[in-house]
Amino acid sequence: MTRLATALVLLPFLYAVIEFAPPEVFLAVAAITIWLACWECYCMLGVAGARPFKWLGLSGALAVVWSFSGFAPVFEPTLPLVALTLVSVAAAMGRREEPQAMVQAAVSTVMPVVFIGLALSYLIALRGLPGGRGSDLLMLLFFSTIAGDTAAYYVGTNLGRHRMAPRISPKKSWEGAAGGLGGAVAMAFVARGIFVPEMAWYHALFLGLILGSVGMLGDLAASVVKRATGVKDSSGLLPGHGGMLDRMDSLLFAAPVLYYYYQGFLQGTV
């Protein structure tokens, strides 16, 4: 019930921001979301005993986000990435600890920015696609991944027999994965009908399959990190949904994959 109530508040907000917000507002919402997801990741790493330079990494993540906005036309994402590696290494040297701890400090500072900050910044790249079709593709992305998550959960709970990854996430089953893929494909077709009717039907099929698969991979990856660090939810931020990272994990790979799918196959046709 809490889960449903939170969803009923968040989904209309999400829809409004994606379809109607001016670019500055979308960028601000994306930046806060990504910032929170990285924050949760640094907290989990801290629980596990790593000592990342949290504020440095969070600043780096924001710089990566900014580099994806149209407001920074000559500012490519590689600049904040290499700047962050340089400053992280310098800061790690300054701690004068054991060499292993120094390497861990630098690596655990940079990693969340690459795996979360850079990955989720593609949401901004998608929103900024020419012709204003980015918003519609984002709706397709959210339809597919949310439907995939939800269908995987309900099919898995009710029909799950063969466990997929008992050591990582005991509740995940192959039946749930198949249900999730089916849900993702179904909702990709629904989203095509509503938002991008001119897109060929086979793109909806491929996108449903691909986004559903990499969505589950992101979900599984976040589970592995939580299991490895011994944390259950990334935070208690969203009642019934865990933390921001728990809700965004299926977008980690789906966002960049959709962006490059567009560049490769959809550009000029939608």
Added chain:
Amino acid sequence: MTRLATALVLLPFLYAVIEFAPPEVFLAVAAITIWLACWECYCMLGVAGARPFKWLGLSGALAVVWSFSGFAPVFEPTLPLVALTLVSVAAAMGRREEPQAMVQAAVSTVMPVVFIGLALSYLIALRGLPGGRGSDLLMLLFFSTIAGDTAAYYVGTNLGRHRMAPRISPKKSWEGAAGGLGGAVAMAFVARGIFVPEMAWYHALFLGLILGSVGMLGDLAASVVKRATGVKDSSGLLPGHGGMLDRMDSLLFAAPVLYYYYQGFLQGTV
């Protein structure tokens, strides 16, 4: 003596490749160099007990290198980076090990590509700068960092009293660091005189100081990784000089810093 003999073979080769080789040849030499440096890093990580997906990472590093070449105009470095994170995570999931080992496998695959592959690819970006001045700036880069290394070594050996980082590299002293900076500045002026005489003198001063400093930081970082993994030389590839990574470590940060220094302060003036 071995060290000197190797240097006498390598330096004229380096000069010829930087100043006269066609872009394809420069790219090939840079690709081989970066590939070897990443290879050595994966070997060191293996010695330390990590189990990176070495071939996957090495392919990712080559894709990053390629994305920096003018031959791949629409292929930004972020594409191979996110593709590598996706495939590394998928491969790590496939190993079905303990969660900690999966996280370590994915992280140790991606990290060398970010810290070494991406960083050293800026050598290619520098070579490709408009107006053909990239070659001359690369000569300034090599003059400064090699002079910095060499001066730090000789001053440190002869005058070193105050040890800088006894736990990382017992031979490094503050006297050596000061000598290295002096050497880097001196050779930046010499390189300016020979290769970029139209550059204002204070740029030579700043570049000597900055490249000398971040060169030492890269050197120190490589020492930390070697110390953390318990490896002495990154490999025995270059007689008297250790491995490729040992020779390239002072360029890890110096190459991107020079590139962005050019973008920020030199563009249009040299």
